[in-house]
Amino acid sequence: MEFRHLRYFLALAEELHFGRAARRLSISQPPLSLNIQQLEASIGVKLFIRNSREVRLTAAGEAFVPRARALLEQAQEAGRHARDVEQGLVGRLHIGFVGAMLYQGLPQMLRQFQAQHPLLQVLLHELNSKDQFIDLSHERLDLGFVHTTRAPPDLSRILVARQPFVCCLPAAHPLAKKRKLSLHQLQGEPFAMVARAVAPDYHEAILSLCTEAGFHPEIRYELRHWLSVVSLVSQGLGVALVPQALRQSGLPDTAFVPLDSETTPYDTYCLWKTAREHPALASFVETVRASAPKPANGRR
Known part of the structure; x- marks a missing residue:
């Protein structure tokens, strides 16, 4: 059974006349008759009673109409879905x-x-x-x-x-009210950082910035996410250098203070x-x- 057979069957089921159904399908009557015979042979039942006076559906034919219509609609929907996927209109x-x-x-x-x-x-x-x-x-x-x-x-x-690093401090920290600060002012403070295994480039960048400022940071906390770093600072447990965009995080009890010198930019790709x-x-x-x-x- 092919989808062509279903289309021919439905046209004849609706017209109940071989001539009209053939014209509707833009074919001649012999191919229509042949396809109906092939469909009946493939499913093993008579779908139409036809003689010189009339064409009508058998009980099996009437039962087959809604199923045939549903199969064609599913095929058309499958085709539309495939085209939409190809065009990037649907999917995940x-x-x-x-x-x-x-x-x-x-x-x-x-x-x-x-x-x-x-x-x-x-x-x-x-x-x-x-x-x-x-x-x-x-x-x-x-x-x-x-x-x-x-x-x-x-x-x-x-x-x-591309953005600079800024200092993230607890809101109650003595440096939190500064308009800008020098990195060396954080010497001796407990640092929170994203772990080296998670972000090796920026772990090394922060270490280099502190070294250039004349000290090695006391890394007390190594975390997996920048938001975790800011959250820990908000609890008053340390200080951090974080991307400037994290000012928008909205976590309470934190202050973000720019550095008084340019730093290695924090790039996102x-x-x-x-x-x-x-x-x-x-x-x-x-x-x-x-x-x-x-x-x-x-x-x-």
């Missing part, structure tokens, strides 16, 4: 992100993308940069937002944010597997590209 997109991206434009990108692709399901996974590399390589993620330049060569990237063929991914990359800062030379 798995996106990894580091927590700081919640304050670096990710919500705005998602709102814009979902407004343009309402049938696409975007699934978010908060992961550190290292774990995102693993999941991107195994295609458990389609795209990720990370805080490291050490990307594998098979990944494409876009710089989506969007990464995806270059060879990954996924129409929805390509659409999301365009959304990211439109939101990304343009360097002075016009290239990203």
Whole structure:
């Protein structure tokens, strides 16, 4: 049984006349008769009673009409769904992100993308940069937002944010009211940091900044997420250097004070597997590209 047989059957079931059904199908009567015979043979029952005076459905034919119609509708829906997937209009997109991206434009990108692709399901996974590399390589993620330049060569990237570090202090700390402060003023303070295993680039960057300021930080707490660092500082347990965007975190009892000198910028990249063929991914990359800062030379 083929879908052609079902179309021919339904046309004849509705017209109950071979001539009219053939004209409706834009074919001649012999192919119509042949296809009806093939359908009846394939399912093993007579679907029509036909003689020189009339064509009418048998009881089996009447019972087959709604099933045949449903099968054709399902086939058409399956075809539409396949075309929509090919065009990136439906499906699922798995996106990894580091927590700081919640304050670096990710919500705005998602709102814009979902407004343009309402049938696409975007699934978010908060992961550190290292774990995102693993999941991107195994295609458990389609795209990720990370805080490291050490990307594998098979990944494409876009710089989506560049920002300075600022000092994060408990609101009751004596330095919290300063407009700016020098890094050496934090000497002897207990530091909270993102662990080296989670963000090696920026762990090393903070250590280098402190060394240049003339001291080695007393690292008391090593955590997996920047929001955990800010939360710990808000409890009065230490100080930290964090990306400027975390000022928007809204955690109480914290103060964010700029440094009086420039620091290594905190860069955020969007990464995806270059060879990954996924129409929805390509659409999301365009959304990211439109939101990304343009360097002075016009290239990203």
